Amino acid sequence: xxxxxxRVDRDRRVALLLSGPAGLILLALFALPLALLFAxxxxxxxxxxxxxxxxxxxxxxxxxxxxxxxxxxVWNSLKLSLAVTIITLLVGYPASFAIARAKGGWRSLMLxxxxxxxxxxxxxxxxxWTILLRSSGxxxxxxxxxxxxxxxxxxxxxxxxxxxxxxxxxxxxxxLPVFAVxxxxxxxxxxxxxxxxxxxVAGFLKVTLPVTMPGIVAGVALVSSLSVSAYVVPTLLIxxxxxxxxxxxxxAYLLSRExxxxxxxxxxxxxxxxxxxxxxxxVSGRVGRxxxx
Amino acid sequence: xxxxxxxxxTLLTAGGALAASLAMPSILRAQSREIVxxxxxxxxxxxxxxxxxxxxxxxGVTILYEGSNSLTNLQKxxxxxxxxxxxxxxxxxxxxxxxxxxxxxxxxxxxxxxNLDRLVASAVHRDGMWANYQRPWAGIxxxxxxxxxxxxxxxxxxxxKGRVIVPxxxxxxxFWTLLVAAHLETGKPFxxxxxxxxxxxxxxxxxVPSLLNVYTNAxxxxxxxxxxxxxxxxxxxxxxxxxxxxEGAPVDLAIPKEGGFAMPSGIAKVKGGPAxxxxxxxxxxxxxxxxxxxxxxxxxxxxxxxxxxxxxxxPDPATLFAPxxxxxxxxxxxxAERWTTELM
Numbered sequence: 001x002x003x004x005x006x007r008v009d010r011d012r013r014v015a016l017l018l019s020g021p022a023g024l025i026l027l028a029l030f031a032l033p034l035a036l037l038f039a040x041x042x043x044x045x046x047x048x049x050x051x052x053x054x055x056x057x058x059x060x061x062x063x064x065x066x067x068x069x070x071x072x073x074v075w076n077s078l079k080l081s082l083a084v085t086i087i088t089l090l091v092g093y094p095a096s097f098a099i100a101r102a103k104g105g106w107r108s109l110m111l112x113x114x115x116x117x118x119x120x121x122x123x124x125x126x127x128x129w130t131i132l133l134r135s136s137g138x139x140x141x142x143x144x145x146x147x148x149x150x151x152x153x154x155x156x157x158x159x160x161x162x163x164x165x166x167x168x169x170x171x172x173x174x175x176l177p178v179f180a181v182x183x184x185x186x187x188x189x190x191x192x193x194x195x196x197x198x199x200x201v202a203g204f205l206k207v208t209l210p211v212t213m214p215g216i217v218a219g220v221a222l223v224s225s226l227s228v229s230a231y232v233v234p235t236l237l238i239x240x241x242x243x244x245x246x247x248x249x250x251x252a253y254l255l256s257r258e259x260x261x262x263x264x265x266x267x268x269x270x271x272x273x274x275x276x277x278x279x280x281x282x283v284s285g286r287v288g289r290x291x292x293x
Numbered sequence: 294x295x296x297x298x299x300x301x302x303t304l305l306t307a308g309g310a311l312a313a314s315l316a317m318p319s320i321l322r323a324q325s326r327e328i329v330x331x332x333x334x335x336x337x338x339x340x341x342x343x344x345x346x347x348x349x350x351x352x353g354v355t356i357l358y359e360g361s362n363s364l365t366n367l368q369k370x371x372x373x374x375x376x377x378x379x380x381x382x383x384x385x386x387x388x389x390x391x392x393x394x395x396x397x398x399x400x401x402x403x404x405x406x407x408n409l410d411r412l413v414a415s416a417v418h419r420d421g422m423w424a425n426y427q428r429p430w431a432g433i434x435x436x437x438x439x440x441x442x443x444x445x446x447x448x449x450x451x452x453x454k455g456r457v458i459v460p461x462x463x464x465x466x467x468f469w470t471l472l473v474a475a476h477l478e479t480g481k482p483f484x485x486x487x488x489x490x491x492x493x494x495x496x497x498x499x500x501v502p503s504l505l506n507v508y509t510n511a512x513x514x515x516x517x518x519x520x521x522x523x524x525x526x527x528x529x530x531x532x533x534x535x536x537x538x539x540e541g542a543p544v545d546l547a548i549p550k551e552g553g554f555a556m557p558s559g560i561a562k563v564k565g566g567p568a569x570x571x572x573x574x575x576x577x578x579x580x581x582x583x584x585x586x587x588x589x590x591x592x593x594x595x596x597x598x599x600x601x602x603x604x605x606x607x608p609d610p611a612t613l614f615a616p617x618x619x620x621x622x623x624x625x626x627x628x629a630e631r632w633t634t635e636l637m
Contacts, residue, residue: 069630069634134517157506235510236513239509253368254362254364254368257391257626
């Protein structure tokens, strides 16, 4: 049967057949659980309207998105994600160039410095930050020793500590995708731009930035979706004072045992993560087009 | 450890083994010799090092321990309801209440676990649905380089500004801070103050300047106390604090003048769990004097079996307040929201 079909159709069918098992795995492991999550989030709360029975309801979403406390958790997650993404981009972008331009042993050393901390658990890193930031820690000791401050500065369990720790944990996820693109960048491109009269700023904006945009987009998508859903880092570095979407989900399932509410928070988290990815690829497309124009 | 401790323990272990093998020899031989217990992660160290080897020596049962927190274990039990993995579960009373209400556990009987009848009456709940195999006591944990707090009001003292850690209401020990706050605000005894939650939250608000942090992760909080970053943990208990003290850490546990509290550590049989007869035998061992003696030494907790002597320096369980956990279990979800809204 397949043999009788035109070649293009046949190729397509073979491709479809070969991708079948992977498709089934994706369906079973991703699509079905997501559908289930969505279905649970729409469950009517127990003790709802009399005679209502188990029906569909948007009550969980309403509670999440209208209660100031829960809106605060959504905002905290977004704020953390935004701050961490911007800082890792500002630090990671030039760092990627430094690694890509470094030669031989230096490059290996720099990559090693980047990869090795990835092997340490995020819990270890969070604990390490609480040691560094405490009032008798290295940072306060140096500040006191240099006479910059008179008394130890309270740094642990503050939003600043959280952002510093989160940047440290998520920075490699920004540097690696950008580095992958920058490493393949032809250095003659910016030379050509300069030859054609572009000043360094114009050269960067019109040539280098658009060409490296796919790496930036991948880094932004990775870091922002990891940090918007971070659970361990905020729990250990700031605790209950900073409720996030992830901690809201944990509390709903474990403490108050309201699966519909937890699932709704999960769906909102997912929507935010998807929106970030879609938005960043749109931005990338636009910058890419402008760059080519 | 003194030599007489060792000999007493050996004797008790041997006695327990004899009693258990006399009680149910054929059943034990017929079963698979391995069961899974779900329980608190914090207890894994002394369970694995001391308690499980003793049970293995007396009953020949190998125990696989899954250490987590009570609420996570409850979630697992609910998810595995059709085919439970745990045979026995160890959780705090407020979580046991939920497990019982959701039909996830079945009563322990004196026929299967004869030691049930030898416990102090207050350690058996809902006709044996679960039992307290140990009683850690709670007070204020403090860094022993600073003076011991004499009153719960010390948490609010100006000298404590930014140096106090309290447990989250998500943790069982988190209730103590709320209860004490209600007591201090209303002036009523604990038995009445435990229902005055609004007053408790009002008083807790004034604790904010004292707070370094609110923890869900107890080892992290204990670490900050040991390092001197925090001076007190308001609402901590013996099984965490005094075990660290025994290991040489500069921490201690004070029972302030207003009183201390009884932590509710329960053990229960999982409904439909594997090897039910082995579960009975293992629960019996936990309720028996041999294991309780080990726990007294290793976990610094008061025993609940009347045959286990209470060492000097351990508070009399009768002086420790035990709250209405059913009320706590029912309301805690709501308090968690208020806790972060009003306290942070």
